[in-house]
Amino acid sequence: MPTPPLRSIAPSPGVDTLQALRRRYRRGLGLAILLGLILAPALLIASAWEITRDFARGAALRDTVNHSYEERSQMQTVFSLMQDAETGQRGYILTGQMTFLEPYQTAQKELPVQLAKLEAMERANPVVDRVDPKLTKHLRELIERRMNGLGQLIRQHDTQGAEAAIARISTGRGKQIMDELRVVVAQISAEENRALDRRIAEDRRTSSGTEAIIIAMFVGLTLLLVAIYSLVLRQSHARQTLLVRMQTTAARQSAILENAQDSIVIFDPDGAIETINRAAEAMFGQNRGALAGRDISVLLDLSEDARRFLGELSAGTGPKAGVIREFKARRGEGTFPVEASFGLITLPEGDRIVSAMRDISERRRIETMKSEFVSTVSHELRTPLTSIGGSLGLLLGGAAGELPESANRLLAIAHRNCQRLLRLINDILDIEKIESGQMNFEMASQDLSDLAKRSIDAVSGMAVEAQVLVSLQTNPALPAVLGDADRLIQVIVNLVSNAIKFSAHGGEVEVIVAAPQPGRLQLKVRDHGIGIPPAFHSRIFSKFAQADSSDTRQKGGTGLGLAISKEIAERHGGRLTFESALGSGATFILDLPDLATAMAAPGAADLQPAVAPQDA
Amino acid sequence: MTMTQVLCVEDEPDILEILTLALGLDPSIQLRSASNGADGLALLDGADGWRPDVILLDVMMPDMDGPTTLEHIRGRPGLDQTPVIFLTARAQSEDRTRLLGLGAVGVITKPFDPLTLARDIRSLLQG
Numbered sequence: 001m002p003t004p005p006l007r008s009i010a011p012s013p014g015v016d017t018l019q020a021l022r023r024r025y026r027r028g029l030g031l032a033i034l035l036g037l038i039l040a041p042a043l044l045i046a047s048a049w050e051i052t053r054d055f056a057r058g059a060a061l062r063d064t065v066n067h068s069y070e071e072r073s074q075m076q077t078v079f080s081l082m083q084d085a086e087t088g089q090r091g092y093i094l095t096g097q098m099t100f101l102e103p104y105q106t107a108q109k110e111l112p113v114q115l116a117k118l119e120a121m122e123r124a125n126p127v128v129d130r131v132d133p134k135l136t137k138h139l140r141e142l143i144e145r146r147m148n149g150l151g152q153l154i155r156q157h158d159t160q161g162a163e164a165a166i167a168r169i170s171t172g173r174g175k176q177i178m179d180e181l182r183v184v185v186a187q188i189s190a191e192e193n194r195a196l197d198r199r200i201a202e203d204r205r206t207s208s209g210t211e212a213i214i215i216a217m218f219v220g221l222t223l224l225l226v227a228i229y230s231l232v233l234r235q236s237h238a239r240q241t242l243l244v245r246m247q248t249t250a251a252r253q254s255a256i257l258e259n260a261q262d263s264i265v266i267f268d269p270d271g272a273i274e275t276i277n278r279a280a281e282a283m284f285g286q287n288r289g290a291l292a293g294r295d296i297s298v299l300l301d302l303s304e305d306a307r308r309f310l311g312e313l314s315a316g317t318g319p320k321a322g323v324i325r326e327f328k329a330r331r332g333e334g335t336f337p338v339e340a341s342f343g344l345i346t347l348p349e350g351d352r353i354v355s356a357m358r359d360i361s362e363r364r365r366i367e368t369m370k371s372e373f374v375s376t377v378s379h380e381l382r383t384p385l386t387s388i389g390g391s392l393g394l395l396l397g398g399a400a401g402e403l404p405e406s407a408n409r410l411l412a413i414a415h416r417n418c419q420r421l422l423r424l425i426n427d428i429l430d431i432e433k434i435e436s437g438q439m440n441f442e443m444a445s446q447d448l449s450d451l452a453k454r455s456i457d458a459v460s461g462m463a464v465e466a467q468v469l470v471s472l473q474t475n476p477a478l479p480a481v482l483g484d485a486d487r488l489i490q491v492i493v494n495l496v497s498n499a500i501k502f503s504a505h506g507g508e509v510e511v512i513v514a515a516p517q518p519g520r521l522q523l524k525v526r527d528h529g530i531g532i533p534p535a536f537h538s539r540i541f542s543k544f545a546q547a548d549s550s551d552t553r554q555k556g557g558t559g560l561g562l563a564i565s566k567e568i569a570e571r572h573g574g575r576l577t578f579e580s581a582l583g584s585g586a587t588f589i590l591d592l593p594d595l596a597t598a599m600a601a602p603g604a605a606d607l608q609p610a611v612a613p614q615d616a
Numbered sequence: 617m618t619m620t621q622v623l624c625v626e627d628e629p630d631i632l633e634i635l636t637l638a639l640g641l642d643p644s645i646q647l648r649s650a651s652n653g654a655d656g657l658a659l660l661d662g663a664d665g666w667r668p669d670v671i672l673l674d675v676m677m678p679d680m681d682g683p684t685t686l687e688h689i690r691g692r693p694g695l696d697q698t699p700v701i702f703l704t705a706r707a708q709s710e711d712r713t714r715l716l717g718l719g720a721v722g723v724i725t726k727p728f729d730p731l732t733l734a735r736d737i738r739s740l741l742q743g
Contacts, residue, residue: 379705379706380705382705382707382726382727383628383631383705383726385726385727386628386631386634386705386726386727386728387628387630387631387634388727389727389729390631390634390638390727390728390730391634393729393730393731394634394637394638394730394731396731397641397730397731399637399638399640399641399730418727422727426707429707429708433708440709440710442709442713484709486709487709
């Protein structure tokens with residue numbers, strides 16, 4: 001039955017979602033700022049400008065209206081003066097009293113002034129509204145003619161008497177001029193009125209345009225404000241959501257940090273400690289308050305190499321995330337080993353290094369105990385094995401005299417298995433050394449052909465017993481290799497003895513030492529046995545790997561030999577590989593760098609000869 | 617026939633027995649043995665002034681281990697150049713190197729082949 005999903009640990013909002021939210025929030029905020037800070041003031045300014053212009057137009061219209069009234073009133077003043085002059089002149093002619101002449105005289109003085117004023121007003125009028133200049137000119141002519149006529153009558157009265165003057169009045173010429181004058185005044189007045197009406201109508205048109213613009217602008221402004229308000233509302237909501245998500249993330253991360261079993265320390269590239277979790281407080285025996293801002297070296301005993309490593313990590317030039325290294329950490333006056341993994345995080349305020357550390361003192365102690373245990377057990381087993389093997393060997397060697405054939409066969413079985421037990425102990429000890437990283441090598445210049453020869457000698461007894469011929473092909477001009485003679489012999493013996501085991505009686509095992517490419521040497525061990533089943537290829541170098549579980553017993557192997565040999569080859573900067581087709585034998589290839597290549601390789605310091613070459 | 621005088625110091629009685637039997641196969645070897653370092657030194661300090669041609673010395677022994685015994689041996693007159701071969705169950709190369717560094721001519725690891733022991737000793741002596 002499938003396990004139902006655990007809803008409570010459903011995936012949290014991922015980083016992508018959070019970033020998308022943050023992006024949307026920023027975009028919305030940008031739009032609100034654009035609308036609120038640029039468009040709204042622009043619309044307001046435009047509205048104000050339009051209103052100001054409308055006010056100016058209103059003022060201009062008022063000026064025009066005033067001007068028009070003033071102009072007409074001036075014309076009335078001129079016409080009244082004209083009438084006063086006529087009335088005065090008539091009184092004088094009828095009575096002969098000089099007092100009646102006063103209005104005439106006043107008009108005579110005032111009329112040119114008032115006429116000039118009227119003309120000036122006409123000129124000051126905006127061009128479009130100006131009264132036809134011909135009418136004004138006609139008005140002046142008529143006034144001048146009338147005034148001349150009035151003057152002539154007064155002079156006629158004074159020279160020819162009242163009768164003559166009255167007779168002249170009776171001709172009606174004066175009245176005719178006055179009537180014409182009235183018509184002109186009415187014309188000018190009408191023209192002024194028409195102009196004024198035109199102007200007012202025009203202004204009304206402009207004003208209604210302005211009104212429409214202003215209404216449109218205010219509607220626009222209102223819409224804008226609504227848009228801004230809704231945007232701000234949405235932003236505030238987005239912000240709230242973002243805040244909640246961030247708080248959730250922070251709480252989650254904080255919970256992870258605080259409850260992590262590993263000690264987590266975050267520090268900046270300069271080494272200043274920023275954050276440490278509870279596990280770290282416990283591990284280092286210090287509280288976070290006392291550590292904040294202090295240098296990481298208060299927690300870790302940093303060697304030159306460790307400092308360089310951290311420097312490269314912060315510079316981004318070194319290894320990337322997930323590097324695991326061992327450090328010596330400080331607690332109280334002492335130090336303890338920690339395993340630390342490091343990662344670099346890039347934050348807006350700068351890079352940070354996150355390290356997760358684990359106290360490995362206990363692991364170390366257990367490893368040491370295991371190592372000591374395996375070592376002790378192996379050595380303790382050797383003592384009784386020495387007695388058993390020695391006794392059996394002596395019996396088989398005839399130290400106790402001639403024994404029956406059946407007894408000899410049984411002794412041989414016991415002796416063989418004693419040897420096998422010893423090999424197993426040796427191999428277990430080797431595997432333990434490999435796993436605890438304590439397999440040490442005494443590197444020296446070695447002649448691979450010589451090592452091959454010594455290895456073949458070591459298994460010669462076995463070869464004779466199995467009736468297998470072991471041959472060696474080599475070339476005296478081959479370069480030397482850098483290696484531990486005992487360990488290399490161990491590998492070659494393992495390969496050759498395996499080849500013998502899997503060869504038929506009368507078979508042949510070829511050992512070939514050659515330099516197939518510059519800088520490298522190869523030792524091939526070829527047999528013509530049953531070959532290696534393909535299914536076994538992938539695990540042939542695994543511990544306790546046997547193609548067939550019965551092989552261990554049949555062939556007397558430990559199942560550890562190839563795993564050990566491969567490790568030894570790799571620790572020599574080489575490789576151990578094989579080629580095989582089922583039924584046509586197998587070839588194991590030990591590929592090693594030659595001496596010069598090994599010395600030049602990076603990390604060659606590990607391979608430096610520990611002792612002088614044995615042959616020297 | 618020149619006899620080779622051998623002193624063998626080994627605390628494990630069974631192994632000492634096997635050593636005795638194994639070396640007894642070679643008629644040219646004359647063996648004296650001791651079951652601890654002090655007894656071995658006592659043989660060297662004997663009134664007969666016996667001096668062996670080679671000393672087989674077990675490494676791990678109670679009270680006085682092989683290397684300490686060797687130090688005492690070297691302090692005695694006429695024994696500063698006597699070849700010493702260590703016998704040890706610790707077969708690792710670093711153990712071998714350490715023991716050779718103490719001035720031994722060779723190291724024979726346990727278990728050894730009793731049938732070839734005498735030959736192995738001679739080949740170590742010829743170095």
